[in-house]
Amino acid sequence: MSDSPDCGPRAHAGPSRRTFLAAGAAAAGAVAVSGGGAGLVRAEPSALQSANPAGTTLDRVAVPGTTRKGGYRKLTEGAGWPLYVRQELARAGASRESTRTALASFVQLTDIHITDVQSPARFEYVHPVQGPAYRPQEALGTQGAVALIKRINQVAAGPFTGRAFDCVVSTGDNTDNHELIELTWFQKLLSGGSITPNTGAKDRFEGVQALGSDLYWRPELASRDIYKDRGFVQIPGYLRAAMRTHHSPGLNAPWYAVFGNHDDQFLGTVPNGILDWMYLSSVKFDLPGTDPAVSEIAGAMSSNPAALAPLLSQLRVTGPAFDVTPDARRRPFSPQEFVRSHFNPAVKGAGPIGHGFRDPDGPTWYTFQIAPGVRGIAMNTCNSLGISDGSMGEKQVRWIERKLREFRDELVLVFSHHTSTTMTAQLPNPETPGEKQYLGPDLVAVLKQHKNLIAWVNGHTHKNEMIAHRGATAKHHFWEINTASHIDFPQLARIIEVADNGDGTLSIFTPLLEADSPYTADEDDLTQVGLASLYRELSYNDLHYDADLIGKAADRNCELLLTHPLR
Template sequence: MAELTRRTFATAGAAGLGLLLCTPTANALDRALRLTGTRSVSTAGTTLEQVATGGGTATYSRLGAGPGWPLVVRSDLATPQSGRDDRRRALSAFVQFTDLHITDTESPARFEYLHPFIGSAHRPQEALGTVATSALVERVNSVRQGPFTGRPFDLMVTTGDNTDNHELIELDWFLKVLNGGSVTPNSGATDAYEGVQNSGNHEFWNPGKPGADDYSAKGFPQLPGLLEAGLKAFTAPGLDVPWFCTFGNHDDSIVGSLPAQIPGIDAWYTSKYKVIGKDESTSKKLADAIKKGASVPVAELFGGGGTIREITPDARRRPFSTAEFVRAHLDSANTGPGPVGHGFTSANADGKNVYYTFRIAPGITGISLDTTTDAGFADGSIGLAQYSWVESTLKRNSSTYYDFFGRKVTHGVTDELFVLFSHHTSGSMGNLLPDSRHLLDPRLDGNAFVALLKRFPNVLAWVNGHTHLNKITPHAGNTPQQGFWEINTASHVDFPQHARIVEVADNADGTLSLFTTLIEAEAPYAVDYDARTPQALASLYRELSYNDIHVDLGRVGDATDHNTELLLVNPLA
């Protein structure tokens, strides 16, 4: 069978978001998609079939269904053998969610007014995030199986930043969306929206207030009643498969970047005053302090002068501790499709060590890491104790590995294949500030962790998030058996709003294949501006993210980061 190689494709410009062949003809793309179809069980409901496509971001653009993204075979770490589709045996199929950023947009402990300097401080779509995440759950429930092996999904793993500002109410919404049940994405006043988007401030899109704001100038529509519709209760179906949870920096830090141990911070979260805007000079100074990691005057950040709105205080906005996060997952009321604790056990209940192992499928072990540090900054690292625990875990089920000096070690143990999950990527693990949970524990960076994983041929992949972009990186070792793939997936808060299916298959020829397929929320590409159903709101969530004035379409990634077959030498062959 002819192969689609990673050199066959190049991505189109960011404006079109389409996938073109190096010979940019529609016929070539059609041939690639047909070949993808012959290799798959079903492409329905995935980006193999169709992809959200806009017309560029110079002005406001409506989205439509563009052509799907064909499968790209990546032979960086192993050579593909012909006939493997006929020999393929499925070992596992799972789904990754990441960076959901379930957001309480009415909270006073936010600094949306800094978004001209820190783009992620505010997003025009974020008030619709809860219902949009439920639409992503619906997509998983409808697809149900891996598109290339046909294996039913074993589970879903969410790789951190599950909440945006680690509030108790955000955690409650997150758990209900994944487990199923009635969700009311509103805090404070029960009958009114009390955030920045009906304030009349020109720096925010005010969908119900005609005026000259910065977003309307780009062409954002006027949609009266939208914010009120976003606050209404809806019924989340919940996942049909078990799910596991990994911790992210937004789950343990103030807006994901400030130290967690700021005295009196609870009072700011539950305050009745919300800052809507400050003068440009003050805003720039505060933004610079946050970005540089300098001392941030919290009283000025969440209070002080400027335009202040009085809102309804809500005790449910209090920030949760790491221990409370874990215990909420362990609560039997939050078991949903299982398992109890969603990976966390009583050993994690004190909130200090929130890493664990779990069974993905027979012969495949998942390792969920905690790469956060609560000392501040968005990036992470790994503590020496956790690093040593990972090393011991890998040794326990690796009959062959390499020691620190590169010497081959063999011993009589039962082999397992390993897939690791974390929030941070290898390139975003340079924050070596001490974590208050382990003050005396030295921190190690991403390079040190990659070097560790290369010592263990049984490691297949490291799956992560944090960057909000699609990127797949091969990590080659000293021998062909020592390579692994790092699979980084875009967030569901910023465009392109993806989740990823990963299938593990044995090709019965000395190689393994990891199939990665991106999916989008189950919501129409074309938005009905008059509708206020959950599906319509989820559709609008996607379109607004594409048109955000801070959007970075480079986060879509290249063809080699989308729907891929990642070849590996089978360490157990």
């Protein structure tokens, strides 16, 4: 399941579909930053005078509009979010705008969660307990992704430096349930090609939105469900349109992918091998919310996945379930298959061959050149026994240190799925047997030793957040840049621009992007564009919507100041 925090009043115990997060309103005005100090974080409207904000959230953003009976809110166009200058790690020079030189410009995608919504290997029925087990918009993930890819291609360059995008990096949870078909769809989205988001039967939809109980939004049925009680409406033809073949233009820039826990494990939380029989099953379980097994399954997912095996084996006998058509394309892929698939000529797109991976049989981590003098290191922070949170084996840590020394004369950004605060999995990792596991604070300590490391870019939490990490000297500081997902509202991607200010400092700009689709959805428009618009609006109206995921205003569009470590 997704590692996003759930909706409503939730207590956050680690970002996963198994956890809860206390809901809070997104900050929209003055921002208090712990340890910041007066004047170190401020909005700077004048910065846009020399920028090109078109197509970014600096220009406009989706905001709630009119409310209809039940509470469903249409979205509409709102004013853009401001740029915040963050000076916790270095002070901003007054003349930097006139002396600035662009060094790199790229886009971060994260937590796109391309989902086979008809798969029998899912637990949608636990969503009353764990919200992201089911999302009303999830059948439209590929259409929403195409709209985002179109936006990236349209914007094409950083709004502050004007530098064309050097690349696009997807920081994990590229798939939702590490199914081969999900990986195929993801790679076609980024490289370009036709996608038919349907599995099982070719002529009908076999997921819970057609055949399930009133726990789900059933868009093609006139009968009530708990979503229609909240203002969702009947949309005849919706599911047939969702399954229809459509086309992605692919990214115009080279792209790279990082391994996430949903690319690694059953629903991102269950160790592999325990429930693998479910992928090719001919039945799909659909328990009523009153069934005691719902809370048992939800609890096992959170703390004891091994207990799921007997629970699900019992359901094979007792049900309740409905029949689905088995599909061999649903089989799970291994980390090695994930790497190897990137060498398939059919998914080359804008390249490069291998998309950063050096060897079809090599490790799930690699280095790549973002721009001249700017290097990327793609890390794997997944622990296959970590429920959803991460860690890193000692072999990879030592490799990262060697690469940071090897590229000591270049600026380096590291990329991972997990954040420094969600690398908490202390269990041994089956993928790195016998190795010591490094947690978030351990990795931060390693990175601080290398002054050429300027940023750690990641996802996993589905929330926008900036963390200033202070090293022993100003040249050992770095920023951690955490970005919201593209499955949960506000459905974003992030531009990251690196600039030399010519005064001994660097600026890292972080403007956010929304998909290229109308803000106000038209339920009668079942074209690819119309479905992409619905994808966003439905996500805002999800019963488990969490306003906290948007992040504080100073964690969205930022200019992050840093002492230039190589000057």
